[in-house]
Amino acid sequence: MSSRRIFARPARFAAIAPYVWMGLFFLVPFAFVLKISLSQTAIAQPPYEPVFDLAAGWDALKAAFAALSIDNFKLLGSDDIYVFAYVRSLTVAVTATALLLLIGYPIAYGMARLPKRWQAVAMVLVIVPFWTSFLIRIYAWINILQHDGLLNQILLALHLVSQPVVWLSTDTAMYLGIVYSYLPFMILPLYATLAKMEPVLEEAASDLGAPPWQVFWLVTFPLSLPGVGAGVLLCFIPIVGEFVIPDLLAGSNSLMIGQTLWLEFFTNKDWPVASAAAIVLLVVLLVPLLLYERLQKRQLEQGR
Amino acid sequence: MRKVSRLSRFNIASLALGLAFLYLPILILVLYSFNASRLVTVWGGWSLRWYRELFNDRAMIEAVWMSLRVAVSSATIATLLGTLAAVALSRGERFRGRTLFSGMLYAPLVMPEVITGLSLLLLFVALNAERGFWTVTIAHTTLTMCFVAVVVQSRLGSLDRSLEEAAMDLGCDPVRAFVAVTLPLIAPAIVAGWMLAFTLSLDDLVIASFTTGPGSATLPIRIYSEVRLGVKPEINAICTLVIALIAVVIVIASLASKLSSSQGESAAPL
Numbered sequence: 001m002s003s004r005r006i007f008a009r010p011a012r013f014a015a016i017a018p019y020v021w022m023g024l025f026f027l028v029p030f031a032f033v034l035k036i037s038l039s040q041t042a043i044a045q046p047p048y049e050p051v052f053d054l055a056a057g058w059d060a061l062k063a064a065f066a067a068l069s070i071d072n073f074k075l076l077g078s079d080d081i082y083v084f085a086y087v088r089s090l091t092v093a094v095t096a097t098a099l100l101l102l103i104g105y106p107i108a109y110g111m112a113r114l115p116k117r118w119q120a121v122a123m124v125l126v127i128v129p130f131w132t133s134f135l136i137r138i139y140a141w142i143n144i145l146q147h148d149g150l151l152n153q154i155l156l157a158l159h160l161v162s163q164p165v166v167w168l169s170t171d172t173a174m175y176l177g178i179v180y181s182y183l184p185f186m187i188l189p190l191y192a193t194l195a196k197m198e199p200v201l202e203e204a205a206s207d208l209g210a211p212p213w214q215v216f217w218l219v220t221f222p223l224s225l226p227g228v229g230a231g232v233l234l235c236f237i238p239i240v241g242e243f244v245i246p247d248l249l250a251g252s253n254s255l256m257i258g259q260t261l262w263l264e265f266f267t268n269k270d271w272p273v274a275s276a277a278a279i280v281l282l283v284v285l286l287v288p289l290l291l292y293e294r295l296q297k298r299q300l301e302q303g304r
Numbered sequence: 305m306r307k308v309s310r311l312s313r314f315n316i317a318s319l320a321l322g323l324a325f326l327y328l329p330i331l332i333l334v335l336y337s338f339n340a341s342r343l344v345t346v347w348g349g350w351s352l353r354w355y356r357e358l359f360n361d362r363a364m365i366e367a368v369w370m371s372l373r374v375a376v377s378s379a380t381i382a383t384l385l386g387t388l389a390a391v392a393l394s395r396g397e398r399f400r401g402r403t404l405f406s407g408m409l410y411a412p413l414v415m416p417e418v419i420t421g422l423s424l425l426l427l428f429v430a431l432n433a434e435r436g437f438w439t440v441t442i443a444h445t446t447l448t449m450c451f452v453a454v455v456v457q458s459r460l461g462s463l464d465r466s467l468e469e470a471a472m473d474l475g476c477d478p479v480r481a482f483v484a485v486t487l488p489l490i491a492p493a494i495v496a497g498w499m500l501a502f503t504l505s506l507d508d509l510v511i512a513s514f515t516t517g518p519g520s521a522t523l524p525i526r527i528y529s530e531v532r533l534g535v536k537p538e539i540n541a542i543c544t545l546v547i548a549l550i551a552v553v554i555v556i557a558s559l560a561s562k563l564s565s566s567q568g569e570s571a572a573p574l
Contacts, residue, residue, distance in 0.1 A: 010478045010482070011391055011392050011395040012392065012396045012399045014395075014396070015388070015392035015393075015396060017384075017385055018386070018388050018392070018405075018409075019389075019405055019408075021385055021446070022405070022409065022446070022449075023408070025424065025443075025445075026411070026423075026446055027408060028427060029424050029426060032423065033419075033422060036426055106315075107318050109315065110319035110322075113312075114311065125327075126323075126326070128554055129326045129327070131503050131550055131553070131554055132547055132550055133503075133543075133546055133547075133550070134509070135507065135509055135524050135527055135531075136330075136527075136546060136547065137329065137330065139333070139535075139539065140329035141329055142531065143329070143535055144329055150332060180325070187322075233414070237415075237416070238416055241415075241417070241418050243416075244509060248531065258418045261422065266513075271426070275426065278423070282419060285416070289411060289414065293406070293407055293411065296454075300393075300394075300454065
């Protein structure tokens with residue numbers, strides 16, 4: 001008899017606690033975001049109305065439902081600030097993901113070609129920064145990029161520039177920060193597929209007379225597409241909603257949607273608009289999120 | 305014929321540059337935390353001055369304490385729940401709502417933190433919960449248990465099923481077979497999962513900012529508000545201490561996964 005069958009029943013009980021937890025703290029909260037995105041801003045505590053009060057009875061509840069409106073979504077669609085923020089978020093995410101792929105691929109490729117023993121070492125070296133604090137890594141770059149920071153000192157010493165260059169509060173700094181922070185997320189899935197690839201295939205192509213670039217483009221790259229897909233999704237989705245990196249490294253003249261949401265919530269105390277912005281962000285990310293789920297499931301549940 | 309070395313010069317160069325890119329900024333940060341000069345960019349000789357100032361900064365110490373308490377408690381609950389979830393997904397048969405279950409577990413891995421943070425806060429407000437230690441702990445547990453589940457699940461997937469079957473053929477009931485055979489085999493992955501959950505919690509700024517209350521700032525919240533005002537040598541020092549702590553955690557976790565990989569495939573995070 002297979003253990004799968006016998007284990008099945010107790011294993012199902014194991015699902016109960018995490019299921020309830022995730023339902024309560026991951027799924028249910030979205031209902032609140034949706035509800036508050038349809039409410040009005042109010043100068044009160046909490047700062048929105050109507051507030052559902054189950055104790056007030058059925059009629060009060062009906063009145064509360066009637067007061068819901070889609071005004072916040074209309075605002076998001078009509079105010080340029082929000083439209084620009086969404087467009088900018090998507091542009092930044094696409095550009096940064098492309099950069100990550102361009103930079104991450106050669107590194108992952110180099111790792112996969114190392115002797116087996118060194119591959120394990122290289123893998124640890126790539127994972128370690130991923131464990132180190134996100135915020136600290138961004139701060140490390142502020143250190144380097146500031147007006148009289150190390151980068152400008154080196155450039156001045158080498159006479160490459162005649163006066164300090166402004167690096168902070170620019171898009172260059174933001175892209176640098178994003179690439180730096182997300183690089184392990186791109187390298188690891190790429191490396192995982194490249195390392196599994198049979199070297200015989202590349203050798204066969206090259207024995208049959210293909211020049212190296214053709215071997216790469218016709219054999220290696222197509223075979224690594226699952227890793228490319230995983231890496232791209234793993235970077236793209238969180239970058240669209242990124243807050244910390246653009247906030248600390250980019251200028252404040254054009255905001256990404258994560259920053260707009262943060263600003264509405266913490267500075268303007270406009271919870272309904274912040275919630276509406278979150279709902280729209282979620283809708284934008286729905287397709288990539290579903291793709292990612294399928295990929296993750298296939299990887300974990302059908303053997304690797 | 306197989307070539308002697310498949311490594312080209314291009315491979316080595318891209319590896320070296322990539323690793324330098326990943327490590328140099330952190331090394332520079334650590335180096336400057338020992339700088340005696342108040343000017344962050346001028347090297348004034350070695351000194352522990354900023355570490356001393358750090359220990360006199362009461363707000364900073366309180367933030368560190370808060371962060372450590374949250375990280376330990378959320379990592380512990382997350383490891384328990386995440387391991388259960390991994391077992392259910394890799395050993396259970398199809399059960400009602402399984403797709404929803406795995407969906408809820410994989411989505412937070414990539415979900416932008418502003419969404420997770422905002423939604424949890426709105427829940428806490430609706431429940432009228434007092435915001436502080438417990439709300440941040442619950443929020444971090446929700447995020448990190450998904451990472452634990454993935455790490456443990458990938459270990460369970462690579463495990464030889466015949467061991468469990470043998471235990472049951474010899475008369476163990478499923479629960480006992482799990483405790484006596486499976487659990488010791490996945491223990492290294494569970495340890496690695498706890499460590500990952502711990503560091504993720506210690507690192508989180510966005511979710512903690514949404515779910516904490518007045519007067520209970522975590523370390524990243526404290527660092528963030530200082531960093532917004534500019535670079536300060538004290539921040540270099542506290543960052544170095546955090547890096548040192550995480551380095552210790554990584555060493556323990558990699559020892560654990562070494563144990564794990566000696567019995568099969570290693571369970572790397574993600």
